[in-house]
Amino acid sequence: MEQNTYAMPRIGDQAPEFKAVTTQGQVQFPGDYSGSWVILFSHPADFTPVCTSEFMTFASLEPKFNEANCKLIGLSVDGLYSHIAWLRTIKEKIEYRGMKQVEVNFPLIEDITMEVALKYGMMMPGESNTKAVRAVFVIDPKGVIRTIIYYPLSLGRNFDELYRVVIALQTADAFAVATPADWQPGDDVIVPTAGSCGIAKERMENKSADTTCHDWFFCTRKLDKDTVLKKVLNRP
Ligand code: BEZ
Numbered sequence: 001m002e003q004n005t006y007a008m009p010r011i012g013d014q015a016p017e018f019k020a021v022t023t024q025g026q027v028q029f030p031g032d033y034s035g036s037w038v039i040l041f042s043h044p045a046d047f048t049p050v051c052t053s054e055f056m057t058f059a060s061l062e063p064k065f066n067e068a069n070c071k072l073i074g075l076s077v078d079g080l081y082s083h084i085a086w087l088r089t090i091k092e093k094i095e096y097r098g099m100k101q102v103e104v105n106f107p108l109i110e111d112i113t114m115e116v117a118l119k120y121g122m123m124m125p126g127e128s129n130t131k132a133v134r135a136v137f138v139i140d141p142k143g144v145i146r147t148i149i150y151y152p153l154s155l156g157r158n159f160d161e162l163y164r165v166v167i168a169l170q171t172a173d174a175f176a177v178a179t180p181a182d183w184q185p186g187d188d189v190i191v192p193t194a195g196s197c198g199i200a201k202e203r204m205e206n207k208s209a210d211t212t213c214h215d216w217f218f219c220t221r222k223l224d225k226d227t228v229l230k231k232v233l234n235r236p
Contacts, residue, residue: 008120008121009119009120009121009137009145009148010145010148011145011146011147011148012144012145013144013145014030014143014144014145015029015030015040015137015139015143015144015145016119016120017029017030017031018115018116018119020075020109020110020111020116021080021109021110022073022080022107022108022109022110023080023083023084023087023104023107023108024105024106024107024108025107027073027107027109029073030139030143031143033071033073033139033141033143034141034142034143035141036069036070036071036141037068037069037070037071037138037139037140037141037166037169037170038070038071038072038073038138038139039065039070039071039072039073039136039137039138039139039162039166040073040075040120040136040137040139041058041072041073041074041075041134041135041136041137041157042074042075042076042117042120042122042132042133042134042135043055043074043075043076043132043134044076044128044131044132044133044134044153045076045077045078045131046076046078046082046083046085046086047082047085047086047089050153050154050155050156051076052086052090052094052096053096053097053156054134054156054157054159055074055087055090055102055104056090056094056096056097056099056102057099057159058072058074058104058106058159059102059103059104059105059106060099060102061159061163062105062106064163065163065166067233068163068166068167068170068232068233069141069170069234070166071106072106073106073107073108073109074106074107074108074109075108075109075111075116075117075122075132076108076109076111076131076132077111077112077114077117077130077131077132078110078111078112079110079112080110083108083110087103087104087108090102090104091103091104111132114132117132120135120137121135122135124150127152127153128153131153133150133151133152133153134150134151134152134153134155134156134157135148135149135150135151136148136149136150136151136157136162138162138165138166138169140169140173146169147165147169149162149165164183164184167185167228167232168183170231170232171185171189171223171228171231171232174231174232175189175223175228175231176192177189177190177191177192177221177223178190178192180220185225185228185229186223186224186225186228188212188220188221188222188223189220189221189223190218190219190220191211191219191220191221193217193218207219208221210222
């Protein structure tokens with residue numbers, strides 16, 4: 001049977017456009033999110049345990065993401081009434097790891113035709129023909145895809161890591177730096193490598209007191225936590 005095939009979106013691409021019905025009304029994506037960061041994520045199915053634990057966790061963290069100018073929007077290939085019933089069940093019945101009466105206020109897209117899931121490469125037939133994998137797209141205020149992460153059906157996501165990704169991307173943009181392994185606000189950041197060895201050597205020799213060069217291609221500098229949080233979270 002012939003099926004629409006799409007190139008999978010890549011980091012650096014404009015987020016593919018779509019119009020969809022959600023639990024919070026119609027959305028036009030990514031236009032409705034212009035000026036905000038947004039995490040578009042898929043889950044395999046409503047009324048399943050790993051997804052339930054994920055939604056409770058993500059909904060509980062939503063204010064923290066919103067404070068970082070980042071909105072959330074979920075998707076599965078279930079229909080709207082399934083979504084509504086599942087989210088109501090979560091709110092009314094599920095208590096899990098200290099979370100209860102959790103209200104999911106971010107939109108959840110219905111995608112029974114799989115149009116959006118196919119467009120975003122969320123369907124991976126080797127894993128499932130009928131369920132989207134756990135995909136995460138972090139999209140910037142200009143609608144550019146900045147990070148893509150995929151998890152299989154059996155593996156629940158780490159939402160602290162997704163928050164770290166958003167803050168790290170915002171920090172990289174705001175301070176023109178890169179962030180090293182396991183970076184958290186307050187840790188040293190990486191000064192971009194200069195174009196040629198000669199320039200890098202000169203920079204190594206003339207570096208400021210808060211910069212450490214481990215070699216010509218690897219310089220870090222201090223960037224304190226307050227400066228990061230003030231800038232990316234607009235804190236006074
Ligand atoms: C879950 O969320 O628990 C789940 C969903 C689809 C397949 C396996 C697990």
